[in-house]
Amino acid sequence: VEVMGRDTGWIAGSSGILKEVVPGINQLIYLPETAFEEEKFIEDEKGALNKNNKLLIVTSEGLRGSNGDYINVDSNCYEVDSFGHKQLGGIGKYLQSVVKEYITKNVKLQEAGVVQRCAMHCSAKVDLDEAEMVGRYGVTSALEGKSGFMVSIERQKDTKGYYKSLPGLVDVDEVCNKVKHVPLDWIDSENSNVTEQMRDYIRPLIWGNEEVLSEDGLLKYKNAYRFR
Incomplete structure (x- = not known):
C-alpha cells in the first residue's frame, strides 16, 4: 500500500x-x-x-x-x-x-x-472536532487583526491524563516549507x-466516530461554492 x-x-x-x-x-x-x-x-x-x-x-x-x-x-x-x-x-x-x-x-x-x-466517512471524531477548532480559531485570530500565522494544534492532557488539544498560533516563517x-x-x-x-501517539488521534449524513445511499456534503 x-x-x-x-x-x-x-x-x-x-x-x-x-x-x-x-x-x-x-x-x-x-x-x-x-x-x-x-x-x-x-x-x-x-x-x-x-x-x-x-x-x-x-x-x-x-x-x-x-x-x-x-x-x-x-x-x-x-x-x-x-x-x-x-x-x-x-x-x-x-x-x-x-x-x-x-x-x-x-x-x-x-x-x-x-x-x-x-474519505470523510472514515474521519475520526477527534479529527473533525480539531478541524472545527482550528477553523474557528483562525477566523477569530484574523478578525483580531492577526496575520502571518498558522494555527497550530497543541497536544496536552486533561486532569485525568486523557488526550486533549488546544489551538495556538505559530509564525508562518517557522513552519512554511518545513518538515516535522x-x-x-x-x-x-x-x-x-x-x-x-x-502507536501511543497515534491512538488518541483516531478516537470516536461521527455520524455520516446520507440520503438514498449517497453521502451528503455542504456545497462550499455557495458561501463564496
Missing part, C-alpha cells in the same frame, strides 16, 4: 496501529526518515513470508536511498510544485516489481491516491516497523 509522505512517514507509520485489532498481523512499514535499501527490503519480505504467506507492506511515497535521493525518481519525468518539490508517486509500483522479480508473482498494489485526502519528522526512536528499523511509542 502506497500512501502520502514525501519526507516524513506519519501516515505510513500510523498503520502500525493495526496491531491493536489484528495482534498477529504480518506487516512491514517503510518511512522516509530511514534510508531504504533494496537488499534489506528483499530480506525483510522473505523473512516475513516464511512466517506467514499473508503480508501487508505499507510505504510512504518518498523513500530515499542512503545517498539521499528519492527511490525510483527520474528528475526528467517528474513535475514539481510551487516549492520545487518533485510530484512523487510510483514507489509502490517499484517495490511491486522488486517483489515480483525476487520473491513472488503473487503481489497486489494499492495506491491510496486522492482517496486518503477526501517522525522521531527516529519511534521507528523499529531492524524489523521495518514502528515502536509502541508511535
